[in-house]
Amino acid sequence: MKIIIAEDDPVSSVRLGNTLTRLGHEVQSFTNGMQALEAFRASKARVIISDWMMPEMDGLELCRAIRECSGNDYVYFILVTALRTGPADYDRAVEAGVDDFLVKPLDADAIWRRLFVAQRILHYTVTIRQLKDLIPICMYCKKIRNDSDYWQSIENYIREHTRSDFSHGICPECSERFMNE
Amino acid sequence: MSFTSRQYPQLSSAFHAAAYTALGRLPPQLTALRCTLEALEKLERTAEGQESERATLIARMSETLETIEATLAPAFSAQRPTLVLDPAQIAILREEGLLESLAALFEEMASRTFAEMRAAARAGNSKALADAAHLLKGSAVNFGAAAFAATCQCIEQQVATASPATLEALLCELEVNQGQLIEALHRETGEG
Numbered sequence: 001m002k003i004i005i006a007e008d009d010p011v012s013s014v015r016l017g018n019t020l021t022r023l024g025h026e027v028q029s030f031t032n033g034m035q036a037l038e039a040f041r042a043s044k045a046r047v048i049i050s051d052w053m054m055p056e057m058d059g060l061e062l063c064r065a066i067r068e069c070s071g072n073d074y075v076y077f078i079l080v081t082a083l084r085t086g087p088a089d090y091d092r093a094v095e096a097g098v099d100d101f102l103v104k105p106l107d108a109d110a111i112w113r114r115l116f117v118a119q120r121i122l123h124y125t126v127t128i129r130q131l132k133d134l135i136p137i138c139m140y141c142k143k144i145r146n147d148s149d150y151w152q153s154i155e156n157y158i159r160e161h162t163r164s165d166f167s168h169g170i171c172p173e174c175s176e177r178f179m180n181e
Numbered sequence: 182m183s184f185t186s187r188q189y190p191q192l193s194s195a196f197h198a199a200a201y202t203a204l205g206r207l208p209p210q211l212t213a214l215r216c217t218l219e220a221l222e223k224l225e226r227t228a229e230g231q232e233s234e235r236a237t238l239i240a241r242m243s244e245t246l247e248t249i250e251a252t253l254a255p256a257f258s259a260q261r262p263t264l265v266l267d268p269a270q271i272a273i274l275r276e277e278g279l280l281e282s283l284a285a286l287f288e289e290m291a292s293r294t295f296a297e298m299r300a301a302a303r304a305g306n307s308k309a310l311a312d313a314a315h316l317l318k319g320s321a322v323n324f325g326a327a328a329f330a331a332t333c334q335c336i337e338q339q340v341a342t343a344s345p346a347t348l349e350a351l352l353c354e355l356e357v358n359q360g361q362l363i364e365a366l367h368r369e370t371g372e373g
Contacts (some may be wrong), residue, residue: 011320
């Protein structure tokens with residue numbers, strides 16, 4: 001996987017980068033959230049591992065910014081915390097959009113487990129998106145089955161999902177066919 | 182443990198460092214000792230001729246220290262991390278082939294950051310001091326440097342409320358911890 005690291009401590013950054021590379025991931029490391037965000041915009045990595053306290057932009061600010069700009073592609077965000085992080089801090093982090101946590105000192109097995117879960121979640125998000133993109137349509141009457149399992153006309157379905165409205169007219173082919181009847 | 186007023190000048194900054202650090206980790210009801218120490222320091226800065234007051238303060242301090250020693254010291258020493266390096270963490274780093282490079286990286290970063298902390302303390306920049314302490318703490322835990330990390334944590338937590346003298350004492354202790362840690366890393370990497 002393509003993984004972005006945001007960590008201002010060079011020792012932890014090198015150690016984490018080394019572990020991820022050994023696990024077969026492609027890693028880009030940055031020393032603050034702002035740099036990591038710019039890199040994310042350019043590379044669209046699917047996993048971010050970020051320290052909490054950093055200069056310029058901290059881990060929570062980075063997470064919020066990534067949630068705002070990631071669009072349909074879900075990004076798995078892991079926050080690296082210190083040993084004495086309290087429950088209130090964890091609450092703030094999950095509210096900001098953090099998916100999982102790693103505690104310093106970083107342990108290779110713990111990293112592997114988190115990334116295993118990350119891969120599974122990211123796989124599910126792709127599947128869900130693909131399912132959402134598939135629209136079940138009746139092959140005869142062309143009605144569409146909506147999320148409530150109700151078959152509705154294509155006009156109503158599009159109106160509900162796109163807020164578009166229809167102006168009714170007649171195309172040349174139908175005009176010829178129906179006017180002549 | 183007791184002191185006389187004549188011995189007072191021999192109470193070096195190292196003693197102050199140790200005392201303040203200990204006080205930072207003791208229960209709040211013992212802040213009386215901190216107040217006594219601070220009063221003593223204040224007195225030291227004022228004009229001479231207040232020997233009796235100084236002697237009273239020193240006596241009070243000695244008494245409180247004895248109480249701490251007798252009743253709280255065992256529990257305190259059990260709580261206080263003394264580990265310079267964690268052999269388990271060192272073994273992992275060695276196995277990963279990272280020990281030498283990370284030790285060198287830490288040594289360079291720690292001495293630079295410590296100089297920045299000194300400058301921040303002089304400038305009264307609490308935030309910069311706390312941030313630097315946090316950075317060092319996160320870095321040191323990679324080596325299982327519990328004593329060093331605990332002092333960093335102490336600085337990080339107390340920086341907003343501590344007096345300049347307390348901060349100075351904590352920085353002194355950190356410098357000592359840092360020296361021990363780097364020496365231990367040198368031994369592990371065969372540079373010592």
